[in-house]
Amino acid sequence: MAGERAATLSDVAREAGVSLATASRALNGSDRVVRPELQERVLAAATKLGYTPNANAQAMARGSTETVGLLVKDIADPYFSTIAGGLADEAEKHGLLVMLCNTGGQAEREQKFLAALRRQRSRAIVLAGSDTTDMGHTREVADLLTSYLDGGGRAAAISQPRLPVDTVVIDNHGGAKALAERLVGLGYRRAAVLTGPEDLLVSTERHAGFAEGWLEATGSKPAYVADEFSRDGGHRAMSRLLEDGPEADCVFAVNDLMAVGALAACRQAGVEVGKDLAVAGFDDIATLRDVTPGLTTVRLPLADIGRLALELVLGEPSAELRKQSVHGEVVLRESTPPRS
Amino acid sequence: MAGERAATLSDVAREAGVSLATASRALNGSDRVVRPELQERVLAAATKLGYTPNANAQAMARGSTETVGLLVKDIADPYFSTIAGGLADEAEKHGLLVMLCNTGGQAEREQKFLAALRRQRSRAIVLAGSDTTDMGHTREVADLLTSYLDGGGRAAAISQPRLPVDTVVIDNHGGAKALAERLVGLGYRRAAVLTGPEDLLVSTERHAGFAEGWLEATGSKPAYVADEFSRDGGHRAMSRLLEDGPEADCVFAVNDLMAVGALAACRQAGVEVGKDLAVAGFDDIATLRDVTPGLTTVRLPLADIGRLALELVLGEPSAELRKQSVHGEVVLRESTPPRS
């Protein structure tokens, strides 16, 4: 059985006693009409032979594929996996296959993947989470993307409006600012921010948004500690903050993962969050909705963002760059009770 | 610029003043030697023209691709996304691209994806989490897989040893059994299991393993409540259990997600986990390591499992089906303190 090579369209045509052209037309249905009788004969022959079209050959002949590429920093991170889930569902609806590219945040890998997707003649590319402020790399990516676009490809980005493509803009600034305002409204007066590395756009945007809101509402600037944009980063940052003596009554970690690390650090230090100190995060990661105390955060419609990005990249190409804004919604939970 | 179609190998050859064959050889390096001088000329021409090989054409000519397919039930589920992360990293090392197929647990979609991957002439397919006890569907999948294998493809599964392919067998039974023993060792005497749907293999295996361990150690059979294999399922199941009056001093949820739902249900019902009741899960999902109380669970090396699966599927094909076992490790945390 392993001997007989896969049936090709010619085999089907021969079996059905028609020409190659007719066989192709009968199977694709599309362009021109085939007499029903022949049509059936071809279909029958195809099933009999267990024919499977060769997508690569089709891609060659048609000059277009059925795949879209998705670049994420780390698919194991719930932020990205949720986005990926939404995008994958949408892709399925369109009959598209998703190429998952896990960049690990390495510029070099990102470029390699971009090149690979170009080679594959993938129909579209969605970039999520490669927003760095490293201009050298951004330029490099932009160039690759441009030549990909020139070749007829389509691309969109999530959250990084610095790339020359359509993008789903996440209102990090606004969300964080709104959060700051709500916290001040709850009675908090001295804030600290646990932020990620400086060259990470999401992180700096959220930090800046929060700081702006806080400044406008209280007239003072929040302190901050920077570390990794991860659970452990949050843990370390919070520990350092606590060591230095917590001047703050309220801490904003720029994402939920860091916030959870911070929660753990507080627990270990004997600081009771929700009483001695308030903590808030950003993203509203589903698996983290049950931590205790319930984490105040800014909810992002992550799955929708993935869906949106695909719609954007698949939609009618337009002359000017499209920006699709997505806003977060502050969700107050027990980690930031009203302050008496 | 959008006008000039992408440079082809012929263009490169012409530009370099060599034949198509030479150009191809110069670029791939492999099979035969090309005079260094020509080699350089070709390379120069390629960069000058911004040449990108067409992977589809290469696939056609070579008869093999650079992609592997990964089927998961839900990429947004941290269990799968962690596996996917490990697999993606490994794939990157091998220069392979990953096709992500999100089946949503729907048999029909799973089959569609399998067909699509076959059409793409994917080098290999890894199936994760399609382990159902629905024999009809399993049979169908097995058939598709068999014809894929006959066509020269390679496939491996994760956790479902009922498919006729190499598989990374997760010792769900043993892990759950070990957990049961440890819990009994801690002093617990009456257990209840929160389990998923009956046709979900992981769920039934874990349930059975736990029940076996419990029975052997205490002589009694744990009660159980079935619901969805998710956070909400765990929440509902636990609520029901509490309503019926908790005969149990210890609850095993067959995965961490359900366990977290259970934790939430307890909190809402005023039951203090770690004191009034013990709760344990399975998987040791990273993002859940900071819930309170710390969740006792069975740690699975998820990322390694993904890596292993790819290695398995890429390794030397062997006559008999290979099974690569992976065992979990019980991790005791505060949710199951020693019982005085």
Next chain:
DNA sequence: GGCGATTGGGAAAGCGCTTTCCAATACGGT
């Protein structure tokens, strides 16, 4: 009934690459 207008099938030309198979040149040994 005759004519142009449809209609539907088939031959064949690619799509962009790899890889035989050949030919030509260079090299070594005696």
Next chain:
DNA sequence: ACCGTATTGGAAAGCGCTTTCCCAATCGCC
């Protein structure tokens, strides 16, 4: 010098499909 043997470049045959283009057959209409 001469012949056999490596080398290395090129022509061309595919890989499996789509799609023009062409042609025969059928249709409709005056």
